[in-house]
Amino acid sequence: MAATMQDVARLAGVSVKTVSNVVNGYPHIRPGTRDRVLAAIEELGYQLNLTARNLRTGRTGIIGLAVPELSLPYFAELADSVIDAAEECGLTVLIEQHGGRREREIEVLTGARRHLTDGLIYSPLGLGPGDEHLLDVGYPLVLLGERIFHGPVDHVTMANVDAAAAATRHLLALGRRRIAVVGVHPGEVVGSAALRLAGYRAALEEAGIAPDPALEGEAGLWHRATGAAAMARLLDDGAAPDAVFGMNDALALGAMHELQVRGLRVPEDVAVIGFDAIDEGRYSNPTLTTVDPGREVIAETAVRLLHERTSGAGAGEPQRVVAAYRIDVGGSTDPSRRTASPEPGETTTPVPDDVEVPSTR
Amino acid sequence: MAATMQDVARLAGVSVKTVSNVVNGYPHIRPGTRDRVLAAIEELGYQLNLTARNLRTGRTGIIGLAVPELSLPYFAELADSVIDAAEECGLTVLIEQHGGRREREIEVLTGARRHLTDGLIYSPLGLGPGDEHLLDVGYPLVLLGERIFHGPVDHVTMANVDAAAAATRHLLALGRRRIAVVGVHPGEVVGSAALRLAGYRAALEEAGIAPDPALEGEAGLWHRATGAAAMARLLDDGAAPDAVFGMNDALALGAMHELQVRGLRVPEDVAVIGFDAIDEGRYSNPTLTTVDPGREVIAETAVRLLHERTSGAGAGEPQRVVAAYRIDVGGSTDPSRRTASPEPGETTTPVPDDVEVPSTR
DNA sequence: TTGTATGCGTTATCAA
DNA sequence: TTGATAACGCATACAA
Numbered sequence: 136m137a138a139t140m141q142d143v144a145r146l147a148g149v150s151v152k153t154v155s156n157v158v159n160g161y162p163h164i165r166p167g168t169r170d171r172v173l174a175a176i177e178e179l180g181y182q183l184n185l186t187a188r189n190l191r192t193g194r195t196g197i198i199g200l201a202v203p204e205l206s207l208p209y210f211a212e213l214a215d216s217v218i219d220a221a222e223e224c225g226l227t228v229l230i231e232q233h234g235g236r237r238e239r240e241i242e243v244l245t246g247a248r249r250h251l252t253d254g255l256i257y258s259p260l261g262l263g264p265g266d267e268h269l270l271d272v273g274y275p276l277v278l279l280g281e282r283i284f285h286g287p288v289d290h291v292t293m294a295n296v297d298a299a300a301a302a303t304r305h306l307l308a309l310g311r312r313r314i315a316v317v318g319v320h321p322g323e324v325v326g327s328a329a330l331r332l333a334g335y336r337a338a339l340e341e342a343g344i345a346p347d348p349a350l351e352g353e354a355g356l357w358h359r360a361t362g363a364a365a366m367a368r369l370l371d372d373g374a375a376p377d378a379v380f381g382m383n384d385a386l387a388l389g390a391m392h393e394l395q396v397r398g399l400r401v402p403e404d405v406a407v408i409g410f411d412a413i414d415e416g417r418y419s420n421p422t423l424t425t426v427d428p429g430r431e432v433i434a435e436t437a438v439r440l441l442h443e444r445t446s447g448a449g450a451g452e453p454q455r456v457v458a459a460y461r462i463d464v465g466g467s468t469d470p471s472r473r474t475a476s477p478e479p480g481e482t483t484t485p486v487p488d489d490v491e492v493p494s495t496r
Numbered sequence: 497m498a499a500t501m502q503d504v505a506r507l508a509g510v511s512v513k514t515v516s517n518v519v520n521g522y523p524h525i526r527p528g529t530r531d532r533v534l535a536a537i538e539e540l541g542y543q544l545n546l547t548a549r550n551l552r553t554g555r556t557g558i559i560g561l562a563v564p565e566l567s568l569p570y571f572a573e574l575a576d577s578v579i580d581a582a583e584e585c586g587l588t589v590l591i592e593q594h595g596g597r598r599e600r601e602i603e604v605l606t607g608a609r610r611h612l613t614d615g616l617i618y619s620p621l622g623l624g625p626g627d628e629h630l631l632d633v634g635y636p637l638v639l640l641g642e643r644i645f646h647g648p649v650d651h652v653t654m655a656n657v658d659a660a661a662a663a664t665r666h667l668l669a670l671g672r673r674r675i676a677v678v679g680v681h682p683g684e685v686v687g688s689a690a691l692r693l694a695g696y697r698a699a700l701e702e703a704g705i706a707p708d709p710a711l712e713g714e715a716g717l718w719h720r721a722t723g724a725a726a727m728a729r730l731l732d733d734g735a736a737p738d739a740v741f742g743m744n745d746a747l748a749l750g751a752m753h754e755l756q757v758r759g760l761r762v763p764e765d766v767a768v769i770g771f772d773a774i775d776e777g778r779y780s781n782p783t784l785t786t787v788d789p790g791r792e793v794i795a796e797t798a799v800r801l802l803h804e805r806t807s808g809a810g811a812g813e814p815q816r817v818v819a820a821y822r823i824d825v826g827g828s829t830d831p832s833r834r835t836a837s838p839e840p841g842e843t844t845t846p847v848p849d850d851v852e853v854p855s856t857r
Numbered sequence: 858t859t860g861t862a863t864g865c866g867t868t869a870t871c872a873a
Numbered sequence: 874t875t876g877a878t879a880a881c882g883c884a885t886a887c888a889a
Contacts, residue, residue, distance in 0.1 A: 151868095163875095187551050187867040204576055218593055248546075250546045418720045
């Protein structure tokens with residue numbers, strides 16, 4: 136069996152408390168004592184039992200990360216960044232997939248696994264107005280990617296409306312007028328889909344173009360496949376767009392694929408822009424113009440906020456952090472950059488979304 | 497504070513043992529008693545403290561999954577599948593990234609986090625011959641993707657040599673003769689890179705072609721970027737290939753991108769085949785011909801094996817499972833399928849790699 | 858069928 | 874600076 140503190144204490148001729156002190160770096164220990172303990176630890180190959188410590192301290196050193204799916208490249212890359220950032224703080228990450236299914240999203244918030252984690256970084260898709268109370272959980276929670284809740288939780292978000300408008304303006308600046316959007320969640324009033332749609336429409340109206348429902352393509356989960364399917368429906372319905380805004384890169388790449396299946400040239404016939412700046416878009420053909428929402432900053436900020444809540448400086452006003460974004464121009468909107476890496480544009484100072492959010496009280 | 501079993505027992509007028517029995521689904525309980533307990537649980541909002549149970553039982557219900565990085569799409573999709581498979585067994589997954597760095601890979605095996613998990617699904621890159629003893633850990637371990645160790649651990653692997661040879665033969669069958677390979681790890685004698693290289697060379701020799709070192713492109717981590725860089729070096733050095741075998745899809749897509757940057761046509765000038773069958777290759781331009789190694793089967797098998805070891809039927813001979821593979825033909829080798837989804841070929845009965853592996857004793 | 862009592866390995870409280 | 878001892882919340886022999 137594995138050695139315990141008792142064994143170490145016995146071998147070193149000290150009490151368990153002293154071993155504990157050594158293990159935890161308590162400073163006031165006589166050097167000789169410490170050495171004896173360290174030697175005993177070495178000899179026995181002792182390793183601290185984290186479970187026992189967790190039970191005793193009530194903390195686990197594990198944080199949860201709840202995302203729709205890891206097969207969505209944005210969330211895979213986000214998870215990568217979160218794990219690295221957590222490592223820096225000595226934290227471990229437990230990933231949960233909820234698939235964007237509302238009941239799973241709720242389950243994640245209250246499930247038994249929350250006993251295993253000190254806090255949660257939470258990226259829901261299915262929650263909406265009226266769900267604020269669900270976020271009133273008894274543990275530190277950092278909400279990601281949305282701006283929908285007024286609840287007492289930290290937010291790390293991006294300027295969805297503003298960035299989506301900027302993406303649309305980029306297409307308008309190319310002279311495109313029939314700009315489709317892919318990824319719409321009908322009926323949604325908050326969440327990335329609704330906010331990005333709002334930005335898209337705002338930019339169109341700003342340019343004197345009336346949003347056309349025939350150009351708004353629905354897609355539940357933001358996969359390549361759903362992007363391609365939405366694009367196919369738009370084309371079949373005769374929408375005849377000259378540009379497409381994919382609400383994320385996977386959708387955009389799926390849409391681009393479908394355009395190419397139909398023999399349409401990107402960007403000459405139809406320009407395409409995405410959102411997320413995943414690595415994949417740097418190697419697609421053509422390379423993908425996209426909105427870079429600052430994924431790493433978002434991950435690091437979320438971990439930092441959670442870490443602050445879980446360790447010590449617990450209380451305090453809920454924070455809201457809005458990450459800066461920029462547009463990276465690739466070949467899917469600029470024929471001269473067909474195979475060139477997307478060129479970072481200017482970083483835009485974050486402008487928090489100011490869409491009217493329905494209140495529930 | 498959160499309610500404990502004590503609280504529930506008091507409210508229900510029973511002992512903690514009874515509450516425990518109810519919670520754990522012990523069958524021999526009088527219905528009336530059970531109802532009272534359930535009511536008390538409901539009223540108090542009681543939730544089992546997993547940490548306490550873990551300490552008591554010595555099991556956590558968590559399994560570890562150690563991969564290079566989640567930003568590598570294959571591992572992101574693998575993690576997705578593993579998490580889903582684990583969910584089926586009531587297990588939670590703790591993901592660790594080791595980045596293919598040897599010292600991190602070793603650390604993962606022995607680190608304190610192993611106290612939090614019942615077992616580990618382990619996908620190393622940096623370990624090799626002479627490291628078998630490192631795998632002699634005191635907990636259930638399932639090794640993934642390799643065939644390199646004779647240690648007493650379960651393996652779930654693929655027929656790397658055979659599949660790589662099949663991929664190369666596919667290119668040969670197109671009439672290609674100067675077939676490059678990308679992803680070589682020089683000096684490696686085991687591991688995916690070495691095995692796939694062996695398969696590649698074997699297929700060439702079988703066709704009467706002498707392997708040419710000038711056509712073997714090195715790439716440490718199998719990213720799109722390293723694939724592109726390796727391709728660039730080969731082209732700069734005048735290798736002038738008419739086909740490329742990417743040891744994984746990310747490499748292949750990176751290489752394909754670099755070819756397109758240079759104005760070479762895929763597949764007309766250079767055909768490209770990858771390995772992994774990630775979703776991305778179904779939407780690339782052209783779509784990517786690839787070896788489908790049966791990722792889901794691998795994930796499910798690994799989880800099942802680990803679950804068997806951790807729960808009950810612990811001991812028994814180390815298992816070796818070799819997943820079946822097949823080749824999916826897309827546009828990167830068949831111009832008539834430029835934008836078509838890769839077409840599944842015949843599934844090949846797994847032939848375990850039979851490369852001579854240096855023994856260390 | 859249910860209750861009592863003990864211990865899992867640690868940290869924390871107090872005293873020495 | 875260190876030691877003895879009591880929790881932390883649960884599962885489980887053993888008793889009833």
